[in-house]
Amino acid sequence: MDKLMDNPWFIKILALLLAVLFYFSVAPTDKKFSDVNVPGKQTTETIKAMPVKVYYDVNNLVVTGIPRTADITIKGPVSHVQSAKTLKNFEVYVDLTNAKIGKQKVKLKVKDLSDKLKATLKPASVNVTVQEKITKEFKVEAEMNSGQIEDGYSAGSPIIEPKKVKVTGAKDVIDQITYVKATIDEKSKLSETTTKEARIQVLDKVLNKLNVIVEPETVKVTIPIKSNSKTVPINVVNKGTSPAGVTIESIELDEKEATIMGNEEVLKNTESVRVEVDLSKISENTTLTLPVIISNGITKVTPQTVKATVVVKKQEEKTVSGVPLKVRGLPDKYKAEITDPASQTINLVVNGPSSSVTGLRQEDFTVFIDLTGLVEGIHDVKIQVEGPSNINWKPDKSSAKITITNNA
Incomplete structure (x- = not known):
């Protein structure tokens, strides 16, 4: 046995037998797959979306119309077809190295494909436009x-x-530029x-x-x-009427001016903003927090609120009775008799700040009728009153009836 193992021919024959046994143990039994390695077997495959390359003078020309991809159908021996499909070690291209400027129809070509394979391209040819590449400067x-x-x-x-x-492109495209x-x-x-x-x-x-x-x-x-802003005064606008017996002496704001924002036209036409004080709700000294009111178009105001300090004077009302009715403007040649009121006095209803009204007397008022220009006869004359400036009054009669006679 040792002698057989030393014989090289015995070793070769044994290796061949083992190889045959191994082949039959792993080879597929399906005829469909075993045919793959059958010499001379032909097949056809289509490879979709194969990139298309284009060769041209990229420095001076612009080419349009070249498809990004093409489908290629290859036919030939199974092993070659499968290898080409798997490796894709070939190229689909368009050769425009000698192309002239203008529109033209060119064929798609294949290179580096095995000479044992036949290729069909879709599309087989394309219409392209070759244009001069130019660069032009544009304002942005x-x-x-x-x-x-x-x-x-x-x-x-x-x-x-x-x-x-700088904008670079085909001349006809550059000529279309309207906006950059x-x-x-x-x-x-x-x-x-x-x-x-x-x-x-x-x-x-x-x-x-x-x-x-x-x-x-x-x-x-x-x-x-x-910022579109402007500083304007804050105006106080009184609304309503003060309660009876109450006089508003003053209203003071803690901020006199406001900064407003808005578009330029609105700011130009806005001279002030305002706060509104409802007098009907004020009966004593108080401090109010009031919103600053703006006109349409003003988008922002600072401050948005202000404090208003309101000082009031409470009023008092009293009647000053029996104020003598005097005569003025009567020439010396005439004499006048007051027939109504028969007492030749009137009563005054006065009101004002308590401190001013409390101590009022008859002597603080002058009640008179002016007879300037009147002649003999009976006349109705308006009653006039003079008194302190800080109070109001009202006589109980508005006119007096007099009789003028001649002294002669």
Whole structure:
């Protein structure tokens, strides 16, 4: 046995037998799969969405119309088809290295595919446009929504850096450029000067975005923000009527002025704000907290409330009786007799601050009738009263009846 193991032919024959046994033990019994390795067996497969490369002068030309992908159907020996499908070690391309400027129809081609395979492309050819590539400089406009500005503030003219950008593309596309905008996308409201990075958008006249290369792609935009404010006086407006016996002596505010905010036109036409004091509810000295009232269009006021100190004087009413009725303006040649009131006196109902009314007497008032220009006869003459300036009064009669006669 040892001699057989030393014989090289015995070892080779034994290895062959083992290989045959191993093959039959692992080989599939399904004929469908075993046919894969049958020499000369043909098959067809379609590979979808194979990338399409294009070769052209990228520095001076722009090409449009090339599809991003194409479907390729390959036919040939099973092993080659399966290998190509798995590895995709070939290329679908369009060769425009010698293409002329203008529209043209070109074929899609395949390279690096095994010569044992036949390929069919879909699409097989495409219509392309080859154009001259140009670069042109454009001024950038800043674009932002006015709704991004906080109420009571306004935006000045944006400052753009750089002011111009270079746009590269096909000549006919460059000729369509109408707007080059730096669009500011800011979600929060702006209340102070802000600098933002803004992306450039290149648009035609109907605001379609154009397929071009922009350098730089973004610019810095500074938006000057200023407060629209104005300082105006706070006016006191009295509403209603004071209760009987109460006089408002003074109303003093702890803040005399307010700062208002709004758009410039509204501020221009606003000269003051106000607080309203309801006199009907005030019967004694008091301090009120009142809202500052603003007109339409004012967005903010500072302060929003003020304190109003109200000082009142309580009034007293009394009757001063028997005030003598005097005659004025009667020439010496005449004599006048007061026939009504027969007592030749009147009564006055007076009211005012208690301190002023309490001590009033007849002597504090002058009640008279003015007979200037009157002649003989019977006359009704208006009764007039003079008295202290800080009180009110009312006589119990408004006129007197007199008889004028000649002294001669």
